[in-house]
Amino acid sequence: MPDSFEDFLTERLDSLLRYATTLTCDPYQAQDIVQEVVLRAQPKWGRIARMDLPHAYVKRMVTNEFLSWRRRRWTRDVQVPHGGMEDLSPPLADPTALVDDRAVLTAGIARLPRKQRVAVVLRYYDNRSDAEIAEELGCSESTVRSHISRAVATLRAHLGTPERLKEAL
Amino acid sequence: MTHEFEALLRECLARQAARAPHRAFLIAALRRRRTARMWLPLVVAVVIALALTVVVSVEFRAGGELGVPPARRPPDDGLPLAAESISDHWDLRVPVEPRWLPSGLVEHQRMVNTGGTMATRFWTPGPVVDEAAQWVSLSLLRLDAEDLLFTGDQVDIRGSSGRFSPYALPGDAVLTWWGALGFRFTVTVHGLPNGREVATQIARSVESAPGEGMRLAARFGAIPAGMTPTYGGIRGASPGEAGGFLRAGAPDGRELHAEVLPVAPAELGVELTVRGREVWFRSGVGADGASEQVVVDLGGRWLVVRYFGGEPDAGRLTGLAQVAETVRFGPVPFSPWLGTRPE
Numbered sequence: 001m002p003d004s005f006e007d008f009l010t011e012r013l014d015s016l017l018r019y020a021t022t023l024t025c026d027p028y029q030a031q032d033i034v035q036e037v038v039l040r041a042q043p044k045w046g047r048i049a050r051m052d053l054p055h056a057y058v059k060r061m062v063t064n065e066f067l068s069w070r071r072r073r074w075t076r077d078v079q080v081p082h083g084g085m086e087d088l089s090p091p092l093a094d095p096t097a098l099v100d101d102r103a104v105l106t107a108g109i110a111r112l113p114r115k116q117r118v119a120v121v122l123r124y125y126d127n128r129s130d131a132e133i134a135e136e137l138g139c140s141e142s143t144v145r146s147h148i149s150r151a152v153a154t155l156r157a158h159l160g161t162p163e164r165l166k167e168a169l
Numbered sequence: 170m171t172h173e174f175e176a177l178l179r180e181c182l183a184r185q186a187a188r189a190p191h192r193a194f195l196i197a198a199l200r201r202r203r204t205a206r207m208w209l210p211l212v213v214a215v216v217i218a219l220a221l222t223v224v225v226s227v228e229f230r231a232g233g234e235l236g237v238p239p240a241r242r243p244p245d246d247g248l249p250l251a252a253e254s255i256s257d258h259w260d261l262r263v264p265v266e267p268r269w270l271p272s273g274l275v276e277h278q279r280m281v282n283t284g285g286t287m288a289t290r291f292w293t294p295g296p297v298v299d300e301a302a303q304w305v306s307l308s309l310l311r312l313d314a315e316d317l318l319f320t321g322d323q324v325d326i327r328g329s330s331g332r333f334s335p336y337a338l339p340g341d342a343v344l345t346w347w348g349a350l351g352f353r354f355t356v357t358v359h360g361l362p363n364g365r366e367v368a369t370q371i372a373r374s375v376e377s378a379p380g381e382g383m384r385l386a387a388r389f390g391a392i393p394a395g396m397t398p399t400y401g402g403i404r405g406a407s408p409g410e411a412g413g414f415l416r417a418g419a420p421d422g423r424e425l426h427a428e429v430l431p432v433a434p435a436e437l438g439v440e441l442t443v444r445g446r447e448v449w450f451r452s453g454v455g456a457d458g459a460s461e462q463v464v465v466d467l468g469g470r471w472l473v474v475r476y477f478g479g480e481p482d483a484g485r486l487t488g489l490a491q492v493a494e495t496v497r498f499g500p501v502p503f504s505p506w507l508g509t510r511p512e
Contacts (some may be wrong), residue, residue: 009192010421017195018186028336031190038195105181124175125182156174 005045009038012055016062022121023066025110033069037061063136067114108155115139116154119147196422259385259401261502263288265309265354266378267371268511271361274305275508279383280402280414286311291404292510303360305371310353321345324365326372333365344368348375374511383502387413389427390495393476393488395419403501405431407508412470413498424477426459427496433471437464441486448490452483463489472496 016037020030041048041058048054109117115137122128122136130141137144261279270292278291289308321332324344331346341357342364348354356372358364387401396417405411414428438451449464459475460482474493476485 006421009196013192013195014189017189017192021189022182022185025185027188027190028334031195032336035195101177102181102184105177106185109181109185120178121182124179125186152174152178155178 005042020062022125033065037065112151116147116151120151192420261383263290267374269374275510276506278404280400283398306357308355342368385413386499387415388497391491392417403504405507408504411501411504413501426475428473430471452481461485463493465493
């Protein structure tokens with residue numbers, strides 16, 4: 001167990017940032033979410049540190065912050081119409097020309113509903129079991145399986161031609 | 170699900186994780202947030218620190234450890250130093266230029282990072298950058314092609330899709346867009362009214378400008394343990410007042426700045442003698458945000474070493490003095506762009 005909050009940050013901050021980035025698909029948003037969590041965890045560290053798995057608790061704080069954050073920010077974010085992106089193609093070489101399945105899949109992950117995205121990340125990035133994911137999300141294991149099944153079906157549907165990427169964007 | 174699809178999914182998530190921001194950015198942001206939340210205790214802490222500085226300075230003047238030769242100097246627990254010397258040349262060519270800037274702004278600084286993957290130019294109304302109330306910067310950052318997913322209000326930059334960062338600090342406008350394959354441009358407007366409009370107009374005026382190669386030779390000698398050099402650059406109010414600067418940082422957010430100035434900084438601190446040389450030392454957070462500062466008179470120019478390490482600690486004096494002794498700056502290349510603005 002880390003002795004102090006600073007020790008905890010030294011050991012776990014990088015993994016929290018990586019986890020938050022897989023959830024948000026946006027490094028800036030990931031940084032903001034982890035920042036909020038760290039600011040809220042620090043005053044309570046005395047209690048958190050006494051838990052069996054302090055890092056798991058803080059990680060769940062990140063998950064919850066992501067879920068609530070998205071709800072809070074939804075009204076402020078400007079949604080870009082699909083057609084608008086096509087109209088604004090850059091004058092120079094477009095990096096999206098380097099489309100491959102990974103790019104399509106990455107874009108697809110970013111558009112998954114938030115709970116599906118959390119379930120996918122916990123399963124395929126964090127290697128959690130259905131039971132562990134259910135506990136993290138506060139739902140049943142069958143709901144977890146449903147989230148993952150739907151997410152995988154959506155992602156598979158996006159794989160294909162480069163035109164699929166434009167749909168995903 | 171097929172094995173291939175699962176492998177692809179895991180690879181995508183791993184690559185997404187690899188895009189995570191560096192912890193140093195978060196530590197720095199946390200420091201700013203904590204400072205904002207706890208300004209009153211900080212004022213008290215600064216007052217106490219200033220009082221301690223006076224006490225410590227008086228003790229030093231009385232003939233403490235400062236007169237001890239380096240070989241016999243006791244270990245400096247306040248600021249452990251890394252033994253390894255680091256040498257670097259800094260290629261300061263930034264091949265882009267905005268054709269429009271708000272009136273009154275002139276170029277004051279150019280800097281590059283250690284990997285040569287980022288270059289930045291700064292314009293200010295006056296000669297100061299770090300504490301300036303208003304400034305504009307243009308950064309060129311080389312990233313891989315997958316770093317495309319960012320959110321924020323959208324704006325057209327001459328046919329390219331630009332985004333305003335929704336996470337900019339209050340009073341700032343941060344506009345990012347892809348200007349060419351593999352390069353991301355960022356305009357930051359700080360402290361100016363209508364920041365987003367200003368940023369957009371600047372971004373739309375950016376053109377390539379090959380410019381002449383310009384290389385600054387500078388290196389740190391001893392630096393605090395855990396730190397690595399991060400940036401090098403040139404700044405000044407005019408070509409005749411150009412000075413080189415170096416920065417180093419640590420993953421926990423600590424920073425070290427070393428700079429040669431044509432004039433002495435405003436907050437000199439207390440005059441002391443270290444290894445037979447007159448230096449000025451300040452411990453306590455000043456207007457520049459540094460927790461400690463060591464200034465050395467180079468005979469008409471001034472070497473300033475600043476440490477940003479959170480709570481002030483006068484025990485860092487000997488370590489910072491050693492940083493000042495070992496840092497090296499070569500001749501500053503002719504910098505005709507200082508004090509000018511786009512024609």
